């Protein structure tokens with residue numbers, strides 16, 4: 001293992017949507033040295049890796065930012081922060097225009113205006129959205145990008161950020177990075193619960209399986225306040241392929257029906273959570289499986305669906321083709337996913353103020369890692385990246401940097417040496433990961449229990465996850481790729497315990 005010490009003004013952890021946009025903003029508004037650490041490669045990492053087909057958060061003609069706040073608040077049954085939602089909503093259209101300037105193709109209607117899908121969405125050709133953002137960042141002279149560098153911890157003393165520690169997965173390097181200010185943009189957490197598909201298919205999930213909740217875990221370990229982890233995101237998806245259902249429901253007008261052919265969506269409601277809840281209830285009451293009704297749709301709609309899914313979830317198109325039956329001859333079976341923790345859809349994440357400052361001085365949070373502000377999606381993540389970057393630039397002008405001490409560096413090196421040293425482990429990292437997912441599934445409201453849980457089950461879950469934390473101390477890695485898997489497991493375990501604690505703390509249900 002090599003060790004390297006780096007000093008920078010602004011460190012951005014995670015080069016996804018929010019991280020890239022934060023770098024762009026900070027570079028254009030300062031002369032600071034900026035460093036992005038990204039565990040994958042910024043060209044194709046995080047939620048945008050495979051592309052997206054719409055910008056879900058946009059203020060369409062005749063609407064106002066306050067309308068967006070009202071919508072998000074209603075959808076979340078009031079569990080939101082209005083101040084965060086409004087500061088985000090006010091920037092949605094500006095960041096959209098910037099994306100277009102950078103090269104994103106936004107579809108236009110016959111009047112040359114952005115083609116809207118409903119009240120808040122606009123259509124894009126978004127397969128290359130991430131390469132576009134990455135190219136813009138790579139052109140900036142004062143921004144350095146370290147790809148395949150996984151941040152494992154932040155350095156904090158007296159509640160003041162000092163930098164972070166990271167491992168270079170391909171160059172076997174331990175990095176100690178001093179930074180005056182840090183923006184965390186590591187996305188949300190997938191893989192806490194047992195996913196829909198088993199074994200080798202387990203990564204066929206909606207949320208990126210490599211967004212493992214690292215940012216949450218780092219903050220939790222150092223006492224940052226988190227919010228609303230009990231508001232988990234459970235997506236309604238096409239069975240097996242886990243392909244999105246919005247294009248069928250909103251795009252093609254397909255209704256949710258049960259096995260008796262009854263439309264049940266009107267009975268339970270149409271908000272994101274009501275659509276899942278209704279499906280769970282119909283199954284529980286013996287009227288499953290549930291479907292989106294595509295039987296009888298027109299050949300034109302059928303054709304556009306085949307194309308739309310080829311763009312965004314090809315396995316669904318393949319499933320239709322492979323079945324030998326037309327979409328108009330069969331309904332699409334639907335199911336809920338395992339629960340994710342993701343602040344861009346629900347409200348879970350760091351507690352932040354309107355500058356996206358966390359409760360640790362000098363640490364800012366943007367995008368899915370940041371809480372209180374659901375339904376932010378791509379453009380909301382960019383907006384938060386912009387807000388955090390502008391605040392970070394101001395912070396640096398007013399605060400001197402703090403140094404990381406040798407003792408702290410040495411203890412992180414010692415931890416790595418323990419994991420990569422003699423192999424004393426009875427278990428593999430994958431075995432403990434499976435055990436964690438089984439515990440969360442059975443006792444903390446996973447798919448197995450129809451997302452239900454009670455206090456006694458949560459007690460068991462917490463006890464078992466704590467046991468797994470102890471076992472994870474003894475894991476062994478043969479190389480730095482395996483070392484990253486150990487850190488990923490350990491951060492998921494930390495997040496699991498917070499999820500359990502938040503679930504336990506909220507006593508009423510909606």
Ligand SMILES: Cc1cc2nc3c(=O)[nH]c(=O)nc-3n(C[C@H](O)[C@H](O)[C@H](O)COP(=O)(O)OP(=O)(O)OC[C@H]3O[C@@H](n4cnc5c(N)ncnc54)[C@H](O)[C@@H]3O)c2cc1C
Nearest residue numbers: 014016017018039045046047056151214344367368377378
């Ligand atoms: C499949 C899918 C489809 C979507 N479709 C749409 C859509 O059509 N329209 C829309 O508006 N929104 C869509 N969204 C939502 C939107 O893409 C996200 O809300 C947004 O991209 C989140 O941005 P982020 O920067 O917070 O996270 P990300 O873009 O995921 O960035 C997080 C980054 O952090 C990196 N990282 C994580 N941990 C570490 C670590 N320890 N060290 C270093 N780096 C780390 C990751 O590799 C990643 O690059 C979709 C999301 C998903 C998952």
